[in-house]
Amino acid sequence: MKCEKLDVWKRSCRISVNIYKCFANSKDFGFKDQITRSGLSVASNISEGMEKESDKEKIRFIEISKGSAAELITQIYIGVEIDYIDKEIGLSWIKELNEILKMLTGLKKNYEGKIKNG
Numbered sequence: 001m002k003c004e005k006l007d008v009w010k011r012s013c014r015i016s017v018n019i020y021k022c023f024a025n026s027k028d029f030g031f032k033d034q035i036t037r038s039g040l041s042v043a044s045n046i047s048e049g050m051e052k053e054s055d056k057e058k059i060r061f062i063e064i065s066k067g068s069a070a071e072l073i074t075q076i077y078i079g080v081e082i083d084y085i086d087k088e089i090g091l092s093w094i095k096e097l098n099e100i101l102k103m104l105t106g107l108k109k110n111y112e113g114k115i116k117n118g
Contacts, residue, residue: 003047008103012043012065015096019072022085031084035075041068042100055111062108069097069104 003009016039026032042065049061076093079085085093 003043003050006046006050006107008100008107009043009046009050011096011100011103012046012069015072015093015100016040016043018093022089026084028084031075031079035072035079038068038072038075041065042072042097046104055114058111059108059115062104062111066101066104066108069101073097 016036019039020036023032023036045061045065045068049058049065052058052061073094076085076090076097080087080090
């Protein structure tokens, strides 16, 4: 399945774009680099996994994507606390990432079912 057909990939791309825009003028290059890389990693690992031949490999990249989403949630919380991210925006991103995590869990279960059922 091509990643472009997946809503979870589309939503992951959208949040990455929003983070890049938010930090476009940030002078804290360390934080900016870390948070933009985490955001980029969520969608990137979905797309990389969907191009793998085996379902086990797809699952592995979904797990990596989930880890990146969790990392991004942590960085958003910190960004809000240090006033880099508006609280309302940050909380909306966290809500969206929690939805993305649920979608990734569903996608993972789908591939686990394929493996189980042969």
